[in-house]
Amino acid sequence: MENTMVDPKLDGLECVYHRPSETLTDTLLHYCPGCGHGVVHRILMEVVEELGVQEETIGVAPVGCAVFAYHYMNIDMQEAAHGRASAVATAIKRLLPDKYVFSYQGDGDLAAIGTAETIHTANRGENILIVFINNAIYGMTGGQMAPTTLLGMKTTTSPTGRTVEVAGYPLKITELVATLPGVAYVTRQAVHTPSAARFLKKAVTKAFQYQKEHRGTCFIEVVSNCPSGWKMTPLEANKWMEKNMFPFYPPGDIKVPHE
């Protein structure tokens, strides 16, 4: 749905975008400049607003930078213990099967401490959406190595760069999840350009549709940045992400439902 309208304050210019008025609060984001979280929050809430499902949607926030997601998303939300968002979401969905339920989790939350919950939620084919923000670092605690940190990547706990000998390989949990038969839809997206953000919005819209159709678990990874943790400017971070993250975590659909 195009949000096109004429605003008198724009002096005759056409307004081509309005932020969601119902589903996003006016609270200022606490995220660092250039961080992808704000864009992903906005896209999720745009979809909820455009589908008219604010009353039907319940979100689960993680522990990590997005722990305060409920400050910004104007929907009923629960804040889960570290790694357990998909278990919390499982119970909400089982008890309120007609509602849309999503969890929103970072790489440490979903792919380290919460790996068991992630895999088993997906393996049960819980009819929820899992949004997975992968920026290959622990942002909130100050830039430590994550399960998805790339080989050679420097963090505060891999100060000379991640090595296989010390830390093993970066975990491609999204590909792992895609192998499970209960999982309906797996895609990897990004939000560093307007076009990438539009692709993500389409993916989120599809995931809500699949949830309505009881297709099974939908899993959307968003490859994102962490200018503060990576110690780069936002622009440098996005360039570094394209150059280094995308070859290992290539954007695109990994599993789509049979029509």
Place this chain on the structure above:
Amino acid sequence: MSDIKLMKGNEALAEAAIRAGCQAYFGYPITPQSEILEYLADEGRKRGMIVLQAESEVASINMVYGGAGAGARVMTSSSSPGISLMQEGLSYIASAELPCLVVNVNRGGPGLGTIQPSQGDYFQATKGGGHGDYRLIVLAPSSVQEMADFVFDAFDLADRYRNPAMILADGALGQMMERVEFRTYDPAARIPAKPWATTGKPRSRERNIITSLHIQPEKMEQINLRLQEKYRLIAEKETRSESFQTEDAEFLLVAYGLAARIAQGAVEKAREQGIRAGLLRPITLYPFPTDAIRTLAEHVRGVLVVEMNAGQMVEDVRLAVEGRVPVAFYGRMGGIVATPDEVVRALDVMVKKDVELNAEAY
């Protein structure tokens, strides 16, 4: 059809959960309480309950968080090592003030320990267990009948105070069979409205948020003060205990759960030997019946605490008695259950000491 049945403690508890209107059970198998999950997977599902065997106790307790936060009457059960895994989740549930029932069918520890009955989890159940200042409402059944009865009570208390409630049983109470009669209970009339639950935000109200995070210390202190006030209120209104032959008692036994049944046998045997013994059985372990014990301590020569552990509740009894009279302890550990004769011998020691110390009085 009669509602009197012969059942295992675990099954009676599970049947009571269905009758109490429990909407969902999340759990993981562990001896000696797997019958709860098994009974509900069969009978509970047939009668409309959501029963999910989770991937771990960690997942189970976080499912309880999600389900309780969504406004449903929910529960989990486990035994000691599994309850240890749930402690983080219990801290979050207590902080977010979510009503739920957690059942611990206590087995012997520490570590993997044994599958035999124990009361080694008293500290964990009554002192917090997880991180931060919080309390569970803890009920200690001592019969299969109470395994059923306390399910209704625990759910009602949890809802009344928006607080997690625990039934702390042990492996023997879970496994033994006794007569049980189920009370008449109408969940629709008992379960309160939960306007705070995350059921989807209509335009007519602000969004509901279930969280335990309050990053501003001033706010977190206020939350703590409110929780402490709630615990004080629970202690004032909900403390429960039962007395047996305490009216003329010179020596008071204090024991809960299975140990209270053994202590009751010991009281009867001691009285046959001419020792005027009585028993105070705490029914709520938190809140603890401090006043009842203190009052009785005014009228006895000594107190003997009997537990199936190394001496845990005895610390709370000493705090209640405040040095008025000697407090002794008798316990067996590691899954061993004391006999009434052993308890009487321990009582004899106390009586003899009392005679030596107070020769003139005799």
